[in-house]
Amino acid sequence: MVQKYMKVERIDHGTVIDHILPSKAFExxxxxxxxxxxxxxxxxxxHSKKGGKKDILKFEDFELSAGEANLVALVSPQATINxxxxxxxxxxxxxxxxxxxxxxxxxSNPNCIxxxxxxxxxxxxxxxxxGHRYICSYCDREIVDLAKCISA
Amino acid sequence: MRHVISxxxxxxxxxxxxxxxxxxMVDIAKGLAxxxxxxxxxxxxxxxxxxxxxxxxxxxxxxxxxGGVIGFAGTEATSVVKGETLADTIRMVSGYADxxxxxxxxxxAAKLATEFSDVPVLNAGDGAxxxxxxxxxxLFTIRSEMGRLxxxxxSLVGDLRYGRTVHSLAxxxxxxxxxxxxxxPEGLEMPGEVxxxxxxxxxxxxxxHSPEDVIDNTDILYVTRIQKERFPDPVEYEKVAGKYRxxxxxxxxxxxxxxxxxPLPRINEITPEVDAMPQAKYFEQAFxxxxxxxxxxxxxxGGE
Numbered sequence: 236m237v238q239k240y241m242k243v244e245r246i247d248h249g250t251v252i253d254h255i256l257p258s259k260a261f262e263x264x265x266x267x268x269x270x271x272x273x274x275x276x277x278x279x280x281x282h283s284k285k286g287g288k289k290d291i292l293k294f295e296d297f298e299l300s301a302g303e304a305n306l307v308a309l310v311s312p313q314a315t316i317n318x319x320x321x322x323x324x325x326x327x328x329x330x331x332x333x334x335x336x337x338x339x340x341x342x343s344n345p346n347c348i349x350x351x352x353x354x355x356x357x358x359x360x361x362x363x364x365x366g367h368r369y370i371c372s373y374c375d376r377e378i379v380d381l382a383k384c385i386s387a
Numbered sequence: 388m389r390h391v392i393s394x395x396x397x398x399x400x401x402x403x404x405x406x407x408x409x410x411x412m413v414d415i416a417k418g419l420a421x422x423x424x425x426x427x428x429x430x431x432x433x434x435x436x437x438x439x440x441x442x443x444x445x446x447x448x449x450x451x452x453x454g455g456v457i458g459f460a461g462t463e464a465t466s467v468v469k470g471e472t473l474a475d476t477i478r479m480v481s482g483y484a485d486x487x488x489x490x491x492x493x494x495x496a497a498k499l500a501t502e503f504s505d506v507p508v509l510n511a512g513d514g515a516x517x518x519x520x521x522x523x524x525x526l527f528t529i530r531s532e533m534g535r536l537x538x539x540x541x542s543l544v545g546d547l548r549y550g551r552t553v554h555s556l557a558x559x560x561x562x563x564x565x566x567x568x569x570x571x572p573e574g575l576e577m578p579g580e581v582x583x584x585x586x587x588x589x590x591x592x593x594x595x596h597s598p599e600d601v602i603d604n605t606d607i608l609y610v611t612r613i614q615k616e617r618f619p620d621p622v623e624y625e626k627v628a629g630k631y632r633x634x635x636x637x638x639x640x641x642x643x644x645x646x647x648x649x650p651l652p653r654i655n656e657i658t659p660e661v662d663a664m665p666q667a668k669y670f671e672q673a674f675x676x677x678x679x680x681x682x683x684x685x686x687x688x689g690g691e
Contacts, residue, residue, distance in 0.1 A: 354474050
């Protein structure tokens, strides 16, 4: 008899972020900026039942807030968030791009005042859900290559 | 507290309100009438970048209304050279003055200033960003000369990519219903988002590379400087600059009522011979900075 086992154990309480784009799990962690005392499993380039590859993050005994969950969309818009209680998925939802992002991102315009060591927190406003287009609240320029602008 | 940061913060009604107030201040701006409604108030003009018209017209506006002016032009004699942040400079200056006029080389500087200032901030140009008071005085000039702000054919000529005045002017003109032509050298075309906005609001005329192509259907020829530093090759610059030189021959090809505007400084985009032609309105435009800025100061400091 072939013994079945899981690469990563199931969790009874916590959060599973599934369908993260392959190799993006560490960027998701960076965006979430969570303290490193959490118990977590990171699965990178795992085979997806839907075909292709995906990353998965599991946090034990920790429930992501909706605000935190939405930050995941900055890196991996298709990711799904599963909240687990007593071994059951009690809530499942897609990350939605936040309307406003404070901190986390840096402006791609080198001449923006937010890149000049001023005592301010960056702020970006979503102008289009399509392609997750964000505008800097200081210089009004659109962010070029969102992934490269993640500073967290 | 009302800041003046971007022309996008102004509704059509707001703009007309400023222009109406400015119209009532022309005689004071010329020194023909005396008004001291801002007596005892202080304006700080802090300019981190060179300026002639903007700074002097703001200072004239404040003086004509009976107020006082403090400030600096260039950072050599200030704590900025010691590494002081803009945030700290603004906090400090806003304690000395009733309003702050700021010009800064970095985009978004004026927005930052509003977060640290206890008094109104007026943006006098931040990097390649906004210069809203220039837009207002351009509109004032157009209304004074043409009698209206709508149903006009306006040709914006020159560096439409980097010239900060033309972006906000194009936007502001689109609030009133006009046809806007874009004439620029290759590589210095108007940014896509501005063109999209004009097309979306049905006010895009044509885009071309030669002023001759639009001159016979132009009510306002708005010329801007083509900056030499944008061209790696000086020969290429000379070639392009030559093509965009506005001379009496070109101006004569336009409709009889056409006017020529320029935010100044000009280098050689408009030949001096044009100055004597009735179409030349750029020095009137420079004067109009005073009543328009008087109107703004009376609103943000005087609470009118």
